[in-house]
Amino acid sequence: MVSRKRLDYGFNGFHVPFIPKGPRSARRRGLFKKANEDDEACAFELLALAGMLLQESESSASSNASEGNHRPAFSQGVIEQEKLDEVKPKITDNILLGSFGESQLRTEVAMQNCTQKSVPDANAADCVQQFISADNNSDCRGKAGAAVKSEICEWDNKFQHYSNRLVEAPENFRESCDVNINNGFGQEKEANNSGFQGSNSADRSSVKNQLELNMSPLIDSNSNAKSPLYRNSFPLASYSKHGNGNKLGIRDDDEKFLRCNKVCTKSKTFRSPQRIAHRRIRKHLFSKHWKVAPNLKDWELSRSDMGAQPHYRKRKICHSFERSEHKARVKRRKFFDRVSRVTSDGGFSSESVSNSPEKGMNMDNPKDPHVKFSIKTIRIPELYIEVPETATIGSLKSTIMETVMTILGGGAHVGVLLQGKKVRDDNRTLVQTGISCKENLDNLSFVLEPSSLLDSGAACVGDPSSQCETSQPAGSPETPVIDSEITDTLHESSLLTNPVNPVESNHDSTSSPTDPTLDKETPDCRALVVVPASTDALAVVPVSQKSKRSECAQRRTRRPFSVTEVEALVQAVEELGTGRWRDVKLRAFENADHRTYVDLKDKWKTLVHTAKISPQQRRGEPVPQELLDRVLAAHAYWSQHQAKQNGGKTLKITETSAERPSIEAAVVQSQSLVMV
DNA sequence: CTTAGGG
DNA sequence: CCCTAAG
Known part of the structure; x- marks a missing residue:
């Protein structure tokens, strides 16, 4: 049955087989026919996705700068498609890899520059500017693959922007975050506190959380040939040299297909080619991936010692993500808000924190039992995205965004890796874990992992550990995720055909993601699907895994009406x-x-x-x-x-x-x- | 594909 | 939100 289904999809087996829930199959079957059109879909693998939420004006500005504003949505869509088409061949040839690598480097540089500044927003803008100029914008656009590259850059910028925002953590956020790092430290009694999840809000002020997200988008054509389950073969090497070894591999198998198919068949309204393309993308993209969470786990397991380590020094980190789906959204928002404030605080002194237990056995300052963490970068899990080659850049972006949002929506957890090894015992104190040692701090990393891992994801996928670990021996990607729920709010108005708010009509096409023209494209692409890169992969994947996955079809992410x-x-x-x-x-x-x-x-x-x-x-x-x-x-x-x-x-x-x-x-x- | 309703 | 029956 599985195989048959696959055929129906016409995907040549590159994605995980989908197992229909009995009754539904008939319905979907018809839909799947359309899926054939997607055969050509090319797979994009994005390595680092970072917290991007909305498409804010700054980010879009860079992309639109060279293009006229207010272009009708349709024409724009065409253009974007063209770009994408140009790019595709490159991807196939693995040429993109180089480009992305470049962009990554540049991005990092830009980011560094940015991070040196104190004002987050300004930083983001600057980063974009720097990035653009440094990257030689014209170059990117002029050549095949350039478009993609620029887009990537844009994403980098966005990430940067958001990461900066994260840095300014509001009190709320800190409230939830800090805590235990201080308390548990050097104290055995802390046992009752579970790792970083302590509930104490003591010394909030003293703790300064610095979260910097370093995003490194990467597209690897090689990966296309692999099945989702076979991530192990994913070329990590390319990233590692840049210092980012963590990737999150999110793959949506069946789900996306299901979604896609469904969507495609629907709505006569969207008949234009673009629309159709979007539909497809959406279908493919749909966010069911999260259920695949088990994979994410693997990521964490992998390398903790990426290049970023040097950055991790003293400073405390606190994050607490809530899992409950219900509250996920709200939480995320809070998270952002809070984070954004931290930066403005300027430095809070570690001293302030040090009123705690005296056991100063720590590094430099014996009197300060507190361990300070400075999270320079949070890695984003490797994301595998597949979209039709006719998809627009905008749709791709949307897809990515969607994926990220989905992840975030499911709630995220922080994983702690010490010397590359995941510290699983939440009840151990930092001292007990050895995190209090300066040397170890350098080998400490944090990973964001989808909560889904813990939940249904594991069940659906089967043994996550086996799958993941086996698949990515090279170093698994870690999955830091940055949450951003802002998207809904921002886009909201633009998404509505008749926004209640008159102001909405004033979109600045130049920079605003909310630009109606852009939105038209994006909404369709919302769903991201993580798909195995290549056709071959499917064959390789064990049937059992396939079937398990397919059964896990998730439901759409909940999106409360605003x-x-x-x-x-x-x-x-x-x-x-x-x-x-x-x-x-x-x-x-x-x-x-x-x-x-x-x-x-x-x-x-x-x-x-x-x-x-x-x-x-x-x-x-x-x-x-x-x-x-x-x-x-x-x-x-x-x-x-x-x-x-x-x-x-x-x-x-x-x-x-x-x-x-x-x-x-x-x-x-x-x-x-x-x-x- | 749409509607209308139950789950 | 999902799923179905019905039109």
Whole structure:
């Protein structure tokens, strides 16, 4: 059965086989046909992805600088596609590898420069500038593969930007982060505290967290030939020379395919080639990868001693990621906010922290029992992404973003590696672990690992350890992930067809990722799929693993509706009524590909329910009462109206206010409402 | 493919 | 969000 499925996909077996859940198979089968179109999809392997969240203006600025602004989405999409096409051949030839390596180096340089500055945002901007100039922008664009390269650079910049932001950690973040490093240190009693997860918030101020993310995007054509499971063959060497040995290999197997197929078949609305391409990408990209988490684990296991080590010195680090899916989003946001503040704090002195136990056996300062960590770089796991060659750069970016978001969304954990070895006992103190020694600090590294590892991921994939370790002997990538939930918020408005907020229309095409033209492309690409690079790989992969994976099909990542989206939905429903979800979708969420009309319908359903229950019973991001009132009004109106229609035949409701008094009122009310 | 509903 | 039945 597995094999058959594979054929249906037409992917030549390069991805992990997908095992349908009985009933669904029939449905999907039809969809899969379309998947054949994706045969040519080329696999991009991105090595370091870093916390990028939104596409902020700065990042997009660099990419768009040479191109006119406000280009119609369509044409832009075409252009981007062309670029991509150009690049593809290169990738196939392994030529890209070199380019990426270069970019990586440059990026690092740029980053270093940036990090020397004190103001995060300024840094990001500077970095971009530096990077661009240093990298000889024109060069990148002019040649095949150049486009990709520049894109990569852009990503680097973004990462840099975000990493900088991370550096300024707000108190909240620190609150959760610091803690135990201080406490546990040198004290046996700390046993009750689990590693870095201590709950003490003592000496927050004294602890300065420096998180710097060093992103090194890399595309390796070689990897394409390998199956996801065979990451071991992944050429780590290329990175290692740059000091980044950690990679995270995320592969989405079945999931992506499923998604893709589904999506493709849907929506007639998106018929343009670009649209189709996007759809495909999306499908492929879909984020189910996370379930594959077990792989991530492997990453951590791998090398801890990457080039970054020198950077890890004293300073404390604290991160705490929450896993609960429900809160993941919020948490991430907090994380960012907090981080961004740290930098501004300027230096906090280690002294301040040192009021603790006196056991000064530490390195330089005997009196300071505290171990300070300075995390210079956090490695991002190796990501394997496969997108159609016709995919646009923008879609690729979106895909990557999506993948990262997915990872983040699932929650992340920090892994501690000492001399390349993962320290698994959370109850051990730093002293006990030997982390208090300066020498060891240099060999200490932190890895972000998807929480999913611990969860379902493992179950689905089978024995993660065997898989991972076996596959990546060379040095496994570690997976530091930076979270960023900002994306939703930022893009939100642009994704909506009819943003409630007038301001949204003022996108600066030049730099803003929110640029409508860009968004059009991006939304579709949201889903990332980690795919094995080559066709051959599949054959190599053990069947058992395949099947396991396929069964793990994940569900889409949860994406709570924002108030803005709710507003748009309410407005659309007020105008169109219930029962016309496709129209609602087209009207208000055409650009929000992650929202299907079914999603909208479901959301409306929940909104109605929410509006009926007491505020205390409501959960999640609070929806303004005003909106809920409108929901009830519209619901009541349309319920009644529908009945009327049924009885008296179809009466197309236009915009006539007379027919919909309650709606009218609601609309008026909404206009006065200020959307955030 | 869309809707409508239950899960 | 997912899954299905139905149109």
